[in-house]
Amino acid sequence: MPDRSFAPSRILIYLAVSLIAAAWLAPLVVVVLNSLRSNEEIAQGSMIGWPQQWAWSNYAAAWSGFCVAETCAGIRPYMLNSALVTIPATIFSTLLGAIAGYAVSLWRFRGDNWIYGIVTLGLFLPQQMRLLPWTIVLRDIGLINTLTGLVLIHTIQGLSFTTLFCRNYYVAIPHELIRAARIDGAGFFRIFWRIILPLSGPILIVTVIWQFTHIWNEFLYGVTFTTGQQQPVTAALIALSAAVADIPQHGVQSAAVIIAALPTLLIYLLGGKYFVRGLTAGAVK
């Protein structure tokens, strides 16, 4: 039996951990509480306080009633925008990354390590550095201010990460599997589809969670390349605070923030367990 008595060192550890957790959770608590307080209540008191009356109407307003950029449909259309960007970009970047990772790990070809190095170099390039090249590319192919343009950016930028992770997962797969399949007469894509993909569950969950949260939460490209009705929800939230600059509407804003954060929170709650498992899947055999 492990020792469960409360030695002084243990109390100290619990105290420290609780403090750190409280510090991390404080912003969330403030936002959640404010999302349930009316504007008057916040204006009279401070930003921090317990709701005197539960103002559930904030959520309804944030979702579909509030005015952003001269349209009064709440953040619902922007949530849809975000979904239309995030879901395809997550699927494309994960699939392409899996194929690329499979190619560089299990099929030796001339320059494979160079290609892998260049693809993963993308992870270390700061986002700001890529703004100008993307502006030129999107302008030239006519995708400025479109959701398709954002899908393209996130798919390609995501490849660095998904290729890295899939490749590191696939190098643990014995090469003899590929050799056996080649003798059996299977080609590159049949081997991927029938043998490699069915083994990829854990790593695909990792990349999907990672890509989904990153693309959903991404702000810079959204605010740079789209305006008005085409913006993803992260960019729209800023427009929302700008629109109410004259009369602060902290309650509604807080509710909007929570709604915007829900999808990634849900993904984490549903898949978090697999996420941690998948991250270490290659490490421990």
Added chain:
Amino acid sequence: MAALSIRALSKRYANLEVLKGIDLDIESGEFTVLVGPSGCGKSTLLNIVAGLDHPSAGTVEIGGRVVNDVAPKDRDIAMVFQSYALYPSMTVRQNITFGMECRRVAKAEQEKAVANVAKLLQIEPLLGRKPSQLSGGQRQRVAMGRALVRNPLLFLFDEPLSNLDAKLRVEMRMEIKRLHQRIGATIVYVTHDQIEAMTMATRIAVMHQGSVQQFADPDTVYRYPANLFVARFMGSPPMNTIPARLEAASDGPVVVVGAGRPDEVRLRLRGYDAAAPFVGREVVFGIRPECIAEGSRTFSSDAPVRVEAPVELVEPTGAETMVLLRLGGEPAMARISPDIRPAPGTSAAFALDTRRICLFDPETERLIA
């Protein structure tokens, strides 16, 4: 007809020459074992035959057709891997039919082929299972089934037994041999285990440092090893190889071990005419442990040579007693009767079978006679 012909085959990686001009002709129906220590190039050779690797020079012919530029799947071969390489997400049945599926064999035909192979290997109850639900021996069987179902011109085995425990290895060894006898397939089998080579092969190619040292049937390889490497590699424990001197006597050459010492051993050779040019020179004298036995042993009709020799170490194995002794001052292993246990530190009588002695040239290390 030659099922497999390898001509002047070489392979180099950057500065490393892995295969140096290999020539092999393997007849249809033969069970050829490529044996050698790790790094001798045997697996590379097998991979080149399979088409999974490319030679730097030379040709590979399978069934009379040069296949250098033919893809692995079109070479009419099947391969069994060391790790079995079963597709983890497929059932045993799907593992076996995957190749036929790739070649677009009709479903009914696939079913029939699976049923035949499953019956042959007695894996019918396993067809619905995944590889992770199988034991080592069962996986081995399924891997063979996947190869057999193709009915190829040539089977390639890459150390298929080295992942099994000792007991299972012996069982599977017999099973593979039985299978070969039954279906008469042409097999090229790679192993580092000389016992596997001796027990299964119809011909053995002993490889070392990228070249074939000897290519012959097991008895020849064992009795007349082409050089010192083969002599020391084949057999367990290996052949004793002892520096000696060849001297002339009235009725033929005499091997002298420890010349000039009080315990020098003189062995008269009969029928070693090829050794004549070496009379008066240094040679390496080779004798298998089983040719040194307890003093009372008589090897067939010939009167054996008897010597007194000091005993250093005794290793009883149950089936026999291994004795490390000093022959003319040189260490040698003897294989004597299990119930005889000479005491270490004492002297004992040994009988030597001089008809099966090998002589090697110390310069070239080649077999003289």
